[in-house]
Amino acid sequence: xxxxxxxxxxxxxIPVRRAGRSTRWTTVGLGxxxxxxxxxxxxxxxxxxDRLVDFLMLLTMATMWNLLAGYAGLVSVGQQxxxxxxxxxxxxxxxxxxxxxxxVLLAAAVCTVIALPTSLLAFRLRGDYFAVGTWVIAEVYRLxxxxxxxxGGGSGRSxxxxxxxxxxxxxALTYWVALAVAVLALLGCYLLLRSRLGLALTSVRxxxxxxRSAGVDVRRAKRVVYLVSAAGCGSAGGVLLVxxxxxxxxxxxxxQWSAYMxxxxxxxxxxxxxxxxxxxxxxxxxQEIFANYGSWYLILLGALAVIGAVWLPRGLWGELRAxxxxxxxxLRYRVDTPVTAATPVPVER
Amino acid sequence: xxxxxxxxxxxTDAPGAELLSLTGxxxxxxxxxxxxxxxxxxxxxxxxxxxxxxxxxKTTLFSMVSGDVAPDDGEIVFGGRTVTRLGAAxxxxxxxxxxxxxxxxxxxxxxxxxxxxxxxxxxxxxxRAAADLALAVLDQxxxxxxxxxxxxxxxxxxxxxxxxxxxxxGQPRLLLLDEVAGGLTDxxxxxxxxxxxALRASGLTIVWIEHVVHVLVRSVDRLLCLAGGAFIADxxxxxxxRDDTVREVYLGGGPELTAVDTAGPGEVAP
Numbered sequence: 001x002x003x004x005x006x007x008x009x010x011x012x013x014i015p016v017r018r019a020g021r022s023t024r025w026t027t028v029g030l031g032x033x034x035x036x037x038x039x040x041x042x043x044x045x046x047x048x049x050d051r052l053v054d055f056l057m058l059l060t061m062a063t064m065w066n067l068l069a070g071y072a073g074l075v076s077v078g079q080q081x082x083x084x085x086x087x088x089x090x091x092x093x094x095x096x097x098x099x100x101x102x103x104v105l106l107a108a109a110v111c112t113v114i115a116l117p118t119s120l121l122a123f124r125l126r127g128d129y130f131a132v133g134t135w136v137i138a139e140v141y142r143l144x145x146x147x148x149x150x151x152g153g154g155s156g157r158s159x160x161x162x163x164x165x166x167x168x169x170x171x172a173l174t175y176w177v178a179l180a181v182a183v184l185a186l187l188g189c190y191l192l193l194r195s196r197l198g199l200a201l202t203s204v205r206x207x208x209x210x211x212r213s214a215g216v217d218v219r220r221a222k223r224v225v226y227l228v229s230a231a232g233c234g235s236a237g238g239v240l241l242v243x244x245x246x247x248x249x250x251x252x253x254x255x256q257w258s259a260y261m262x263x264x265x266x267x268x269x270x271x272x273x274x275x276x277x278x279x280x281x282x283x284x285x286x287q288e289i290f291a292n293y294g295s296w297y298l299i300l301l302g303a304l305a306v307i308g309a310v311w312l313p314r315g316l317w318g319e320l321r322a323x324x325x326x327x328x329x330x331l332r333y334r335v336d337t338p339v340t341a342a343t344p345v346p347v348e349r
Numbered sequence: 350x351x352x353x354x355x356x357x358x359x360x361t362d363a364p365g366a367e368l369l370s371l372t373g374x375x376x377x378x379x380x381x382x383x384x385x386x387x388x389x390x391x392x393x394x395x396x397x398x399x400x401x402x403x404x405x406x407k408t409t410l411f412s413m414v415s416g417d418v419a420p421d422d423g424e425i426v427f428g429g430r431t432v433t434r435l436g437a438a439x440x441x442x443x444x445x446x447x448x449x450x451x452x453x454x455x456x457x458x459x460x461x462x463x464x465x466x467x468x469x470x471x472x473x474x475x476x477r478a479a480a481d482l483a484l485a486v487l488d489q490x491x492x493x494x495x496x497x498x499x500x501x502x503x504x505x506x507x508x509x510x511x512x513x514x515x516x517x518x519g520q521p522r523l524l525l526l527d528e529v530a531g532g533l534t535d536x537x538x539x540x541x542x543x544x545x546x547a548l549r550a551s552g553l554t555i556v557w558i559e560h561v562v563h564v565l566v567r568s569v570d571r572l573l574c575l576a577g578g579a580f581i582a583d584x585x586x587x588x589x590x591r592d593d594t595v596r597e598v599y600l601g602g603g604p605e606l607t608a609v610d611t612a613g614p615g616e617v618a619p
Contacts, residue, residue: 011484215471
């Protein structure tokens with residue numbers, strides 16, 4: 001109504017691009033990294049790939065938490081609910097005859113289905129209450145699993161359906177599945193954020209009230225993120241099971257998973273997809289180097305988190321981004337502003 | 350005029366028909382009554398100004414129309430449809446566009462992306478058509494040259510314009526302007542008033558809250574004065590500003606204060 005056709009006609013001639021020139025090389029680079037990682041089982045000892053499985057699992061979880069907190073503003077301390085449920089989903093599916101590696105992918109679907117009714121409950125809470133609420137919900141799921149004797153109850157159970165496989169082959173397959181899950185998680189988040197919904201999510205991240213008054217269904221956008229996050233954490237939980245071959249409710253539903261996710265996201269940079277990658281590398285390095293120092297290791301992690309939160313509120317990637325404009329995953333729109341735009345066009349009636 | 354698909358059906362009324370009506374709207378924050386059985390009718394294509402002392406409930410009135418705040422009592426009808434219980438997002442899609450007194454840009458998004466959100470979700474336009482709409486709005490509000498700038502890096506004038514642009518990006522039928530001229534220099538105010546005059550000429554319905562009275566007076570058909578949660582005057586701008594109660598409550602001056610009528614660059618503070 002208020003926008004004249006003349007203005008619209010002129011707008012049609014203005015090109016809008018999604019990615020910069022450097023993007024092609026970044027894509028090639030990232031593709032190469034994935035190829036090299038995928039080739040690793042042929043050349044590296046299983047001790048190396050075994051450690052990388054843990055890394056990829058944490059990367060998946062942190063990516064999901066980052067999406068949840070960084071874009072939807074949903075600070076959850078209860079994502080271990082889906083790690084645990086994902087692990088037990090693979091176990092249960094395996095009992096029903098589903099190949100565990102396939103089960104890891106199916107765990108994502110199972111967790112999405114469970115997350116939908118859970119979100120109806122959790123979304124009644126806001127802010128701090130949401131955080132505490134999600135933790136309580138995770139505990140409830142743990143208690144439900146403990147009551148199920150077929151799944152090992154309170155003492156946990158082993159996954160036996162993979163024991164027929166050759167050890168080296170099993171380690172390699174586990175590694176590939178973990179890699180696939182992590183790549184899918186990052187790629188999925190990237191495509192989600194690039195989509196129409198991604199634009200809405202970014203606006204919600206910046207100002208919820210304004211997003212609402214711009215027509216964004218904030219609740220729906222948040223729910224989608226919650227479901228995606230549950231799916232990713234579910235598959236990560238599945239990886240946890242196929243890599244350790246046994247599951248215990250206390251470890252699978254441990255709040256430490258959420259603590260790790262938060263640490264990685266905070267150190268790397270909340271609200272940046274690259275943040276989860278950088279944060280995971282830092283976390284993993286610290287873990288590898290200092291894990292033998294017992295409680296000092298935990299004190300160091302805590303100190304790092306405090307330092308990061310106080311002096312690097314944007315995280316490592318956020319800081320790098322602010323200084324160099326670097327980005328691995330281009331999400332921006334760029335308008336090729338024409339010079340002619342300065343000439344005013346009369347507004348027609 | 351562009352005809353685009355809408356996510357929600359927008360009833361088209363005959364020109365001059367009633368676009369917005371508030372009936373018996375009341376709102377209380379604690380012990381303060383910010384809206385006391387308010388009645389308001391805004392015709393399609395009308396430009397209405399609202400003045401009133403600080404704390405009179407002007408912004409709350411907007412928030413109730415836009416759906417940010419729910420009234421305790423009363424009914425809001427927009428475009429022939431009762432919207433009292435609808436959320437802000439749904440009302441935006443129906444055609445209510447608002448700006449915030451204190452700008453609320455999406456700071457980490459570019460100016461273009463800010464408006465694109467409104468075009469995609471508020472106006473319900475997809476793909477390239479949404480980009481076209483956003484670009485046209487930026488062109489109209491003079492923001493096109495800084496389309497790629499981060500909204501967090503904008504000056505106050507640019508932020509105020511972005512508020513306007515984002516509201517327009519939703520292709521509103523009703524535009525609620527909350528002190529878009531506040532804090533700007535006189536030339537800046539004139540520029541903004543020019544854009545708003547063009548919008549008004551295109552037939553957009555406007556309700557404008559403003560303390561910069563001299564601009565408001567020549568930009569609207571009708572002026573209302575809100576004080577203590579109730580309208581104490583409603584009429585032509587000249588009439589309302591001449592009203593004794595309005596002078597006492599809002600302008601706070603004696604009978605000599607007539608300078609605000611039309612010209613005069615000075616801002617009239619409450």
